[in-house]
Amino acid sequence: MKLPIRLSKESREPIYHQIEQQMKGLIAGGNLPAGTILPSIRALAKDLEISVITTRRAYQDLEQTGFIQTLQGKGTFVAEIEHSLKEQVTVSAVYEAIERGIDTGLQYDYSLKEIEELFQSIIVQKRKERLE
Amino acid sequence: MTVQLTRMTKSVDDFSLGPVDLTLEPGTVTVLAGSNSSGKSLLLKTILNLVKKDDGEVKIFGEHVPGNTEQWIGRVGYMPQALIGCETFTGEELKSLVSRWYPNWDDCFFNTIAERLNIPLKKKYGKMSKGAQQKLSFALTIPRNPELLLLDEPTSHMDIPAKQIWLDILVEWMEAEERTILMATHNVDEIRKIADYISVMRNGKIIGTFEKEAFTRSYKRYWLHKLPVHPVPGEAAREEGVIISRLPFETEQYFRVQNIEYTDVRPLDLEEIITMMLKG
Structure with missing residues (x-):
């Protein structure tokens, strides 16, 4: 699945932060409901033309703040988030x-x-x- | 670290490679970018001891290469620019030869690749187009399931759709497990889509290894109403009404202090940055 994320390479805002903000928006806005399977770190890096170092960082931050969840061997999903x-x-x-x-x-x-x-x-x- | 090169050197006739320092982290893709005959192929061969190094240290999965143990060999895949001595064999024959040497050979995966890339397996290798030869060589390499893959301009002869399919196969393959890739390429699209690190090579030396996002933000173009007479800090080049900087932070600071206003600023694209670096 391709995520509707648009990066601005001109912006001063770090790329990983842009990904985080947009993903949070997609999740909070209901575009990505809980349980949605997210692309792997490598696949997202390819789609957005960035490195896995950047996508991994964005995913880690999103996981720490409770927006997404990674299950060993099963991939990464959108988590159930509180109102x-x-x-x-x-x-x-x-x-x-x-x-x-x-x-x-x-x-x-x-x-x-x-x-x-x-x-x-x-x-x-x-x-x-x-x-x- | 998957691969660690320390001050590795090699001289061939009047060309000298290195000293090269390079580290490959597990699970990452490093691309070697450089002009023709900058030493990319020689570097790959020297890492694998296909060409004997003169000096320095090579470690793969922690083992010295060459060394007393050779466990690493079974964990590494290498795709050269061309297969030698295979002209008279068909694709199918080459597959049955190669698959026997590798205990982890995934025959199902080979068939999938052959089908997706439409490889004419019944044709003799020597009669195939260069693009088909590359596809076959790729299909003979990754079903061995190596943890480290070295690729030497793997798609230079493939057509556009084949390159896309090739990239999809590689990305899917990398998702499954932690795999490390070192790849020499001139294909900018591949660098954009799959590189994590870019190592720029010039005259046998790596002049820098950069994380991709840092790389794509390293050079910026500023549009000004009036160009300052003297060169500004970080200035790499000048065009009509434009200054290109290799140190955007320093340049912008100077503009602020000097009260120089610019009307627009854009990062350079990958091709331009590589070209700038290779010009030196």
């Missing part, structure tokens, strides 16, 4: 996305006040869309 952990991932994913948006605004020399106004106008727009 609170799911919530935590979702909140932090949204938080980071908004933060990135604000950073983009600052890069284009917008003031925080102007960004806030933009944010408000997007909210108004979305509200309208929801009512229609």
Whole structure:
């Protein structure tokens, strides 16, 4: 199975961290339900064109935080995760996305006040869309 | 460590290899990248004592090579660029010859490979295309189930679909157990998809061994409105409105201090990095 992971080789964020964040998102968002068999470290390395050193590190971190589980001889699976952990991932994913948006605004020399106004106008727009 | 080379040297006519230091960790793939006649094939042969080294130390699975014991031989597979003395045998004949020498021979696996790669087993080796010869040579090597595999430009003559199938077979085979591969190749796609470490060879020497992600982030291209007059720290090359750096961290620090703004930055791709390194 190919995982819908997209790496940004330009980003300063380490590759293993990008994999972890995206996998957490896929698991918490329900795209990868508990029990799903994950690709082996070597197969994932081939698909993402990275080394097994990097994929192994991402898998180890995910295992330590309880998102995935490795069974000797059977492979790696998505673990059953608690609701609170799911919530935590979702909140932090949204938080980071908004933060990135604000950073983009600052890069284009917008003031925080102007960004806030933009944010408000997007909210108004979305509200309208929801009512229609 | 699966393989450990310490200051290994070998001279052949006016070419000298080494001194080479190289370590292969179990379960990893190391690719030897370098121009033609940089000594990749000679390095592989010298590791296996097919060519006698002049000096230095070679250890495979902890055993000295050459040494008093030769347990390692049964645990190693080697695929040379061409099989010699096989021209008059068919693929099937070669298989029955080779399989007899190896107690761990997996005949079922051989058949699977032959089928997936569409190898004309009834043809004589000498009558096969170069691509088919490579496929056969590969099929005669990995069903021995070696723990260490040395491959010398294994797919240089294969067509595009065959290369993909070859890669799939190799990846599936590596998943099952801890296997170690050292491979000389010019194929960038193979390096991208399967290498964990890249060793760059030039004129008989390994000029560096890098973990792949560190390697692909080692060189960056900066776009600037105006190029500084003097070379910047880490500068490897200049193009129109562009500086290529081999030390991005130092370069960026310099840009910050000097208040030089760049409009964009991108890592170089694998081919470009290898080319840069080989130019020196």
